[in-house]
């Protein structure tokens with residue numbers, strides 16, 4: 070089965086999550102594209118398209134939104150997985166997921182995922198560090214990647230495909 074993963078990452082955590090996800094799908098032909106570095110293809114010749122990005126100030130990367138809007142009609146003919154990386158947990162993470170993806174695509178998707186996230190202090194600029202300290206009280210690197218959520222998401226993709 071051909072699987073295309075299109076993702077955006079700001080500090081590298083979503084790339085790590087995509088790497089973990091790709092390993093879970095290793096029996097399939099997986100291609101992942103970082104939309105900030107490379108223009109992803111239309112999801113024409115794949116069975117599954119997985120799209121994800123990270124949440125910053127409640128929003129997902131604009132390039133992810135644009136990709137979904139540009140290829141919505143093709144995507145609706147494919148098996149779809151949608152995910153986010155973020156530091157909010159449980160229902161707050163779920164609310165962020167709900168807010169950033171269009172209703173039609175959420176309904177169509179066979180897998181939804183909130184994969185956790187990281188605060189990587191060494192990757193942040195001064196302003197970002199100040200914002201995170203003010204909002205979350207965090208001033209050291211924290212890693213909260215949700216390995217189980219990634220595994221469950223991969224299982225759903227494998228089962229439904």
Ligand SMILES: Cc1cc2nc3c(=O)[nH]c(=O)nc-3n(C[C@H](O)[C@H](O)[C@H](O)COP(=O)(O)O)c2cc1C
Pocket residue numbers: 077078079080081082083084122123124125126127128154155156157165185186187188189193197200201
């Ligand atoms: C400036 C800034 C703003 C953020 N805003 C949010 C937010 O609104 N909600 C949230 O859940 N996480 C927020 N985060 C946490 C990111 O989603 C988390 O760092 C994620 O792992 C980033 O993934 P990336 O490195 O792939 O971009 C924020 C992080 C930064 C640095």
